[in-house]
Amino acid sequence: MSTHDPRHTKSNDSAFATPAHGHRLADDLPLISAQLLERRRALAWLGSSAAGSALLLAGCGGGGGSDGSSLAGLATTATTGTSSTSTTAAASGTSSSTSSSSSSTSTSTSSGSCTALPGETAGPYPADGTNTSSGATSDVLTASGIVRSDIRSSFVSSTTQAPGVLTTLTLTLVNTNSSCAPLSGYAIYLWHCDQGGSYSLYSAPTESYLRGVQVTDSNGQVTFTTIFPGCYSGRWPHMHFEVFASLASATTGRNSVLTSQLAMPSAACSAVYPYASGYTQSVANFAAVTLASDNVFSDNTAAQIAAMTLAMSGSATAGYAATATIGIAR
Structure with missing residues (x-):
């Protein structure tokens, strides 16, 4: 019986290397049984909860390497960007409204504060x-x-x-x-x-x-x-x-x-x-x-x-x- 782990089908030297084993039915049966067992376990694990899906997504990054960090970063950026844009837009709208309101109030107050000048003599030298x-x-x-x-x-x-x-x-x-x-x-x-x-x-x-x-x-x-x-x-x-x-x-x-x-x-x-x-x-x-x-x-x-x-x-x-x-x- 081969001692090769059937889940590992790639080697460091070739992307298409196949595991070494015999060619008889007796040699293949244990491998087939092992693969079926592993698939059942995987399906049961994947379907257990949403947490399993999250872990699978994290695992897609290559065991917590840079790819996983990038995905997490993109998700954070997307969320932050949306939140920031909404917040900025809301803040800008509020600020603009407030500024406009303040400007109008200031103008109104300023324009309403003028004083009517009294009439005075033209004096003796008006020409x-x-x-x-x-x-x-x-x-x-x-x-x-x-x-x-x-x-x-x-x-x-x-x-x-x-x-x-x-x-x-x-x-x-x-x-x-x-x-x-x-x-x-x-x-x-x-x-x-x-x-x-x-x-x-x-x-x-x-x-x-x-x-x-x-x-x-x-x-x-x-x-x-x-x-x-x-x-x-x-x-x-x-x-x-x-x-x-x-x-x-x-x-x-x-x-x-x-x-x-x-x-x-x-x-x-x-x-x-x-x-x-x-x-x-x-x-x-x-x-x-x-x-x-x-x-x-x-x-x-x-x-x-x-x-x-x-x-x-x-x-x-x-x-x-x-x-x-x-x-x-x-």
Whole structure:
């Protein structure tokens, strides 16, 4: 009887080697019986439970070698990948929703917090057709060239540029009756004194600088390039402006939907007047006035004064960027 194990039909040298045994029926019968017994045992073992199937799958890897590890790895990767994708998608959806909701809330809160600016006097130097200068009605709004962004130079009878600390001013016009939505197509006329406290067309009659008109864009914004105004006796440093419903209606101050003023921030005044060239007389004038004593700003609420005071960044040497939101009820 052969001593060869009938379950091993391959050798290390050949993939098709056959076991050595005799060729008689008597030699084959014990082998056939052994094979049948082994098959019965295998079938009984395989059909016993799901655990048997799991063990068989593990065994397919070649006795716990790299193949089995790879299969286990693929199964883990597939499960993890699915879970990760679902989790990531859910997280992304939640995050996106939350972000969108937060953004909407922020926008709504921000847009709903604007303040309607109070009307203020145009003062004695508007040059908007509402008063006279040197015995004649002064109305620069009808002059050719008044629509401009850089207002530092004169444009009527000279081209003199007003000296002073460079200031870029961006104004945003919004509707306080419509969640502070931007108002486009409106004309804003801006004017203010020079660094010595004089106004063009009046105390500086031959000049027309520091006056200009711009039309609000789709964001309700206009930008002016100008200089930091000086401080003259009795007034807090400021700029004047008028808002018109359209450029066509910006022909006289009587057509304005709002006439008001903007206050210069105290910190910027303190940084400019004592140190920048040309502002010497502003030092004493500024020291003698406060917002509380100013005859224009003093009767406004804290919220109105905050909205009317320019937000500024920069320096007296590099120049300033200033912004303000002008709220009007439309």
